[in-house]
Amino acid sequence: MTATTNIQTYNFVKEENNRWYIDLPEWTGAKADLEMVEGADTMLDYVGQGSKEVALMLAEYAFEGSNTLKLMHEYPEEQGGGGIYLLAEYDGEVLNQEMWLCEVTAWVFGKLPAVIFFKKV
DSSP, X not given: OOOOOSOEEEXXXXXXXXXXXXXXXXXXXXXXXXXXXTTHHHHHHHHHTTOSEEEEEEXXXXXXXXXXXXXXXXXXXXXXXXXXXXXXXXXXXEEEEEEEEOHHHHHHHSSOOSEEEEEEO
């Protein structure tokens, strides 16, 4: 995928096995690559407030009502790639939730963004 400057909406689904996945029909890799793990699943549980589906608007720039995920540490490909992001607060509540976002993030954005802005739809 190419880098985007537009706000994109992505759906996340919690399956019967209680595992979260991003819904990317155009993804040609393994489904396991789309699983939200290492804190990203915890964030979706929190944002989703018990829902089995969460739609998030994502962008590389701030937009009205958006929350911030800040890249704290990037991993080289030989260590699994992706990076550790921090959700310091969500809608005014301090969380300090760290999460690993894998290389699928770079595929979605065209790079691993220093900051990801998001908002629940």
